[in-house]
Amino acid sequence: MQDALIVLAGYVLGSIPFGYLIPRLVRGDDVRRHGSGNVGASNVWRVYGRSLGIPVALLDVVKGFVPALVGLELGGDWVGVLAGAAAMIGHARPVFLGFSKGGKMVATAGGVAFALAPFAALACLVLWALTFAAFRYASLASMVTAIALPLLCLAFGSSWPVVGFTALAAVGVLALHRKNVRRLLAGTEPRFSRALPRGVR
Template identity: 80%
Template sequence: MIGDVALVAGAYLLGSIPFGYVIPRLVRGDDIRDQGSGNVGATNVWRAYGWSLGLPVALLDVAKGLVPAALGLWLGGDWVGVLAGAAAMVGHARPVFLGFSKGGKMVATAGGVALALAPLAALSAAAIWIVVFALGRYASLASMLAAAALPLLCIAFGSSWPVVAFTALAAVGVLALHRQNIRRLFAGTEPRFSRGASSS
């Protein structure tokens, strides 16, 4: 029990590492919060600096969800994996290392958690993201549709109910964090993805 609590706490701390802030600061000397939307997630980094910084941030954000969820799954089963993954996502959204200020929108980190808990469903959701993004060039729309599809894919692939419940709650969280993007999509003012474009 104590080990499970320690794992969940460690997952939050790992999730709180703001790679989208750290990497541009180390490589370029810039504060990503002064670029684009000010978001510290991988999308804003990619838009501001291109793939050379955006890709490492995206991979690290995935890893900080994947590693604690996989470790929790191995040590304690679905419930511990779910709790560790959720803690990593909360850390990403409200990182202690940035004073609990606004973090990223949890998409990449949630993807990492899902990859550990339900790999086939996660890969299928990633395919949805790629198709939607390729067709419309809206990273926000691709992220929301992939997140919304994830719990349904988990059901289709026979995931346990704690994993299905987790992915459903994660989808709600992702949609809530994209509420400004939803308003802009309906208004026709959401920017399409391109390097250097404003993001959120």
């Protein structure tokens, strides 16, 4: 019963749409009307800049980290994996937004990874930063990091539940970025810009 409650709490925490709430509270604006239309940290940063993007990113990381860590400490690897996965699902399809499109799970997956495999997650953070600095595509950096995460977990000796989870998480992140892949291949994916779109200043 305790394990099930931890997993359920992970979904509820993951469903808190910080990328929607913070711009709504601070700017009185709906981020879903801009950019990619999702409530993830990348879209918030792209639309409103780092002053809102950084807090959203950190909160999205925390809502993956906390349930995964609690599950790991109280129930072991499997409960940590399931609670983290539930948080990611909540982020992608948040109950508080009527199960509509949420974020692309990258920051939340990063929080889960830091709880379950901190050394691999730290290496992925460096890889994300290097890829983003080189190409200025947040989507590309996220996909490269997602692919690398299960390999790094394996290299750092993580348990098989954690390796399997990160492999499935990578598939999920890639699936949510399929439109970005098509735009990258077509050369139409916009590079990251901090400029605010008309109407949100």
